Amino acid sequence: MAFNTALGVILLALLSPFIYERAQTLSLFFSNAPHRLVKVNTFASHEVRFADRIRSCEDVLLVESKGIAIAACDPGRERYNTVMGMYLPEPVENGKLYIFDYTTTGASGDEALKQLDFVDFKFESDFHTLGMAYDEATSTLFVANHRHDHPAVEMFLLDLEGNTATHLRSIQHPLIHGPNSIALINDHELYVTNDHFFVRKNHSILHQLETYLGAPGGNVVHVDFSPIIKDPAAPVQASVVARVAFANGIELLNETTAVIASSGKATVHFFSITTPENNDTPSSPVPKFTQISKIRVPFAPDNLAVSKDGALIIAGHPHFPSLGAFTKTRHICNSPEELAKADEGMQETCRTLLAPSWAAKWTEAGGLETLYADVEYPSSATAARDSDRKMGVISGLYAKGILVWKE
Numbered sequence: 001m002a003f004n005t006a007l008g009v010i011l012l013a014l015l016s017p018f019i020y021e022r023a024q025t026l027s028l029f030f031s032n033a034p035h036r037l038v039k040v041n042t043f044a045s046h047e048v049r050f051a052d053r054i055r056s057c058e059d060v061l062l063v064e065s066k067g068i069a070i071a072a073c074d075p076g077r078e079r080y081n082t083v084m085g086m087y088l089p090e091p092v093e094n095g096k097l098y099i100f101d102y103t104t105t106g107a108s109g110d111e112a113l114k115q116l117d118f119v120d121f122k123f124e125s126d127f128h129t130l131g132m133a134y135d136e137a138t139s140t141l142f143v144a145n146h147r148h149d150h151p152a153v154e155m156f157l158l159d160l161e162g163n164t165a166t167h168l169r170s171i172q173h174p175l176i177h178g179p180n181s182i183a184l185i186n187d188h189e190l191y192v193t194n195d196h197f198f199v200r201k202n203h204s205i206l207h208q209l210e211t212y213l214g215a216p217g218g219n220v221v222h223v224d225f226s227p228i229i230k231d232p233a234a235p236v237q238a239s240v241v242a243r244v245a246f247a248n249g250i251e252l253l254n255e256t257t258a259v260i261a262s263s264g265k266a267t268v269h270f271f272s273i274t275t276p277e278n279n280d281t282p283s284s285p286v287p288k289f290t291q292i293s294k295i296r297v298p299f300a301p302d303n304l305a306v307s308k309d310g311a312l313i314i315a316g317h318p319h320f321p322s323l324g325a326f327t328k329t330r331h332i333c334n335s336p337e338e339l340a341k342a343d344e345g346m347q348e349t350c351r352t353l354l355a356p357s358w359a360a361k362w363t364e365a366g367g368l369e370t371l372y373a374d375v376e377y378p379s380s381a382t383a384a385r386d387s388d389r390k391m392g393v394i395s396g397l398y399a400k401g402i403l404v405w406k407e
């Protein structure tokens with residue numbers, strides 16, 4: 001008896017940090033429900049643009065020197081979402097890339113947003129985009145693509161005047177099994193996050209257990225892709241450098257600090273990066289990640305961005321159950337034919353269902369500040385900010401259009 005009690009106390013002691021941590025995360029399921037969410041809007045003005053032209057843009061990045069945003073939008077995510085488990089039969093639309101000139105003001109709508117034409121891209125009809133990174137020096141765009149055969153990080157050469165994206169290479173490796181977000185180190189190395197250990201399509205229940213238990217199955221993979229620049233068939237070098245529960249957005253704050261969002265734990269983790277001396281290996285040495293701190297955020301953080309003034313911009317999902325319901329219904333709500341066929345209950349759901357958004361800013365001096373928390377624009381996945389022009393863009397996983405704000 002005494003032994004059992006002691007064992008119970010020890011077990012409880014071991015489990016209590018876990019229970020406390022999960023309770024904090026799961027309490028957001030209550031406090032951030034759409035009708036309870038405390039709304040915040042710090043913008044001087046904002047508007048949702050291009051709602052009739054683009055939807056389901058998971059990532060958007062700013063090229064501040066040119067005043068443009070690059071957006072990857074995949075309406076096919078309504079029927080095919082490898083992270084959240086939607087595998088509906090064809091037809092599945094393919095993803096597209098867009099350039100938005102955000103220096104244009106006023107309603108001069110259509111000219112400001114241009115779709116890029118693909119050149120030599122044989123996977124165009126199986127393009128399902130998540131995170132992106134852009135190397136300005138070489139005009140090369142890297143896009144996570146959840147292709148049906150095996151996921152890849154696609155490399156494109158962008159012509160921003162001609163509005164084309166020429167496919168260069170597909171970076172593939174067994175360790176890149178669920179690429180989500182990408183951070184570039186230089187013109188031949190990058191980091192990519194895999195959100196889960198268990199791929200949803202292959203292990204649905206284990207994948208969901210991994211999410212709800214907050215198990216550190218997601219990871220960060222360091223990739224040296226210099227071999228395939230020379231030879232498209234050559235294998236790339238890849239190594240796991242960190243493990244994070246539901247690893248999502250990744251950014252480099254500076255040369256020695258990486259930031260990774262954990263959607264599963266509602267935390268953002270800071271790692272210091274040290275790079276060993278490169279002695280006798282021909283490939284780049286594998287950097288070492290050491291966690292130095294983490295911050296808790298009141299939502300499931302998705303993508304990250306760093307503005308020129310050094311602020312970290314974090315966007316995400318305050319209420320995961322609403323996002324789940326939103327995800328499961330978009331193939332009906334966004335399709336006039338499906339909606340016409342749907343029963344009254346589903347039509348009501350399509351009229352009323354909300355998936356809240358949250359965008360925040362973090363600086364070492366100012367800590368975490370909410371920029372926007374609301375239900376007007378749904379399912380924020382990324383927020384990116386031009387600190388010189390005092391404006392920014394939010395894109396939503398299942399939103400129509402993008403939100404453009406002024407400070």
Ligand SMILES: *[C@@H]1O[C@H](CO)[C@@H](O)[C@H](O)[C@H]1NC(C)=O
Pocket residue numbers: 177199201202
């Ligand atoms: C999932 O399973 C399929 C076939 O069962 C296999 O071809 C594929 O490699 C698996 N994916 C991963 C990432 O393990």
Ligand SMILES: *[C@@H]1O[C@H](CO)[C@@H](O)[C@H](O)[C@H]1NC(C)=O
Pocket residue numbers: 253254255256257364
């Ligand atoms: C990188 O950013 C971190 C976090 O803000 C900071 O503590 C560190 O001093 C910075 N390092 C350099 C080399 O600027």
